[in-house]
Amino acid sequence: MHPALLGLITIAVAVASCIGYFYGSNWVLDKVLFPAKGPNAGRNINRANMIRPWLFLFPAFAALGLYLAYPVFETLRLSFMDANGREFVGTDNYVRMVGEGKFWEAVRNNFLWLLVVPAASTAFGLMVAQLTDRLAWGNIAKSLIFMPMAISFVGASVIWKLVYEARPVESEQIGVLNAIYLAMGGTDPITWITVPFWNNFFLMVILIWIQTGFAMVILSAALRGIPEETVEAAIVDGAGPFAIFFKIKVPQIMPTIVVVWTTITIATLKVFDIVFAMTNGQWETQVLANYMFDKLFRANDWGVGSASAMVIMLMVTPILVWNIVQVRKEDSR
């Protein structure tokens, strides 16, 4: 069968069975199990209403449980098993992983990414949000800076690979970075993504380029939410534009800045496609997600692969806890 046809059938079946499930289960609950009539009508209605939420929740949470919650524990278990997941090997995988230079390279790079990307994206986003706020063509500008968000990491990698392209010195440079470098007096074109350590930053530029738009959209809305009076009061007191921005506006949107920062941090932790497409971890650009992919599908070592996945999980956990705390605070308000 043609896959597209299969796709259409799947959509039809899925939508139909979804509606069928919810309609059917509610019908069974109201008409068969606890009919709202007869001697026990009142009790039946109460009982039905106690069960109903779980009918609504069941499919989604079953899928969540199977596709996200269970794998967390299964990965934890697999990280203590051998390469095929059959025999218990204790902490062997972790010991082997810690003994690998590539692993530490990945950890170092991940921390570099974590330091640079969220900070740079948030800063650029805030800057653009503030600058465009008072512009007549601000919305167009924002839309264009937001655009990379729609571009895949792979597409973005191709786009930036052209920027970093290096040709032999005797021919014309077609990568803009080398063209500028030579115009400014450089003698030899540089293959930017093979220069250890600094190449990490050339890869980070791609993610910053993508994430700035996200930061900008959210921070721009936050800036508009600032009560006018505070700004006006500052003007009356003679504050200049920079003082207003840094002393009045930024403190007021601090909570939003933190949200943006953590959201980008999570995206940064999981970065895979960019490194995979640009260097595949060569020239000391390895990151954890790519290291893990390498272990899984090239070395076929599920043990070390799972162990490295747990390291990513460990790095995400503080933000996970913080998010839960925030949501609970908001709900109890």
Added chain:
Amino acid sequence: MAVAEENRTGGFLSGLTGMFSSKSEDDGIAGQKSALGWAVNLSVLFLVFLWLFPTVGLFVSSFRTADQIASSGWWSSLSTQVAQNPAIRLAGDEFPEGDLFVVEGNIFDSEGAEITAWGWSSRGPEDFAPGDTAELSRDRAITLQSNGDFRLTGVESFEGARLPRVFTTASSPPEFTLQNYNYMLFQGSNESMAGAFFNTLTVTIPATIIPILVAAFAAYALAWMEFPGRALLVALVVALLVVPLQLALIPLLKLHISVGIGKGYLGVWLAHMGFGLPLAIYLLRNYMAGLPRDIIENARVDGATDFQIFMRIILPLSFPALASFAIFQFLWTWNDLLVAKVFLIDSTGQTTVMTDQIVNLLGTRGGNWEILATAAFVSISVPLIVFFSLQRYLVRGLLAGSVK
């Protein structure tokens, strides 16, 4: 916060404008306001330029010929192209002229090129100007005009001998072509993006639609139904929102293989559904919780069941949130590489998606920018169309989706 975006009318903006006019009045410095305005305009212009430049570069490159891409940066694609051509061997029929043998012709296939320098050996490819006559060994001589016309003379017949080669540096008019797209989409080569395009579409559409309904029901329960453990489930959704999907790869692949789904479309749909659900539930719940309580309670008083309330009131009212999520999920599944690589693409390579195809091309065609640029733009074009036409919903979803 979503409301703030909608109501961005005068309020704050006029406040700002007021701020600056009042400032310049206070200080009595008329120039300050416009100087600052200029600085802001210019810096935004510069940032927009910086952000667009790389994408435009690839876009322009996808319409250039391979030769022109290789010989000049895309930013000079509109100006005349000056390039050193590979050696061209003279060809033509000889005819006698006095006691000389002569061959005449033109070295170029197409019109418009203009030679600026030339030579007859690789050691001196730019030794001669157009119109010059170069003396070769054995009393041969070449004259080459700027339009490519050449005249080769010699005292011996050229019959049976290989004619000499010329090296030219020529400028040619800028040339744009749809040939790259034709090759990548319609030529049916094994590098074609056409198959991958439909595969991507096949992955994306069900993976976008299926989670919405499932999530909407759960979101309604979390937003409007009272039951013990509700707060705990909300916390669980928030927690799963940030769980890296890297953790799910091995266990789920094992699971899919053991229940017989293996690698294929069904597996990738299910995986995308599972990974998309936390955001869907979270987004929809936030939105639904903000709907007016009166409507729902009135309906309850009128005897509507939860199922009816959901289908007739909540679902239609939640359309903006549903649209937001649909766009997110579409962009994410369309642009995804990792999930497809793990759950879909098998060793036959029949089910490759566009992102994977591009990565393969990066490996095999690293320097062929006409191929890479075109492949990338075939893949990027659909999300860009979605982005620019539905940006409003995307922004709204982002604002509702970030944990406040």
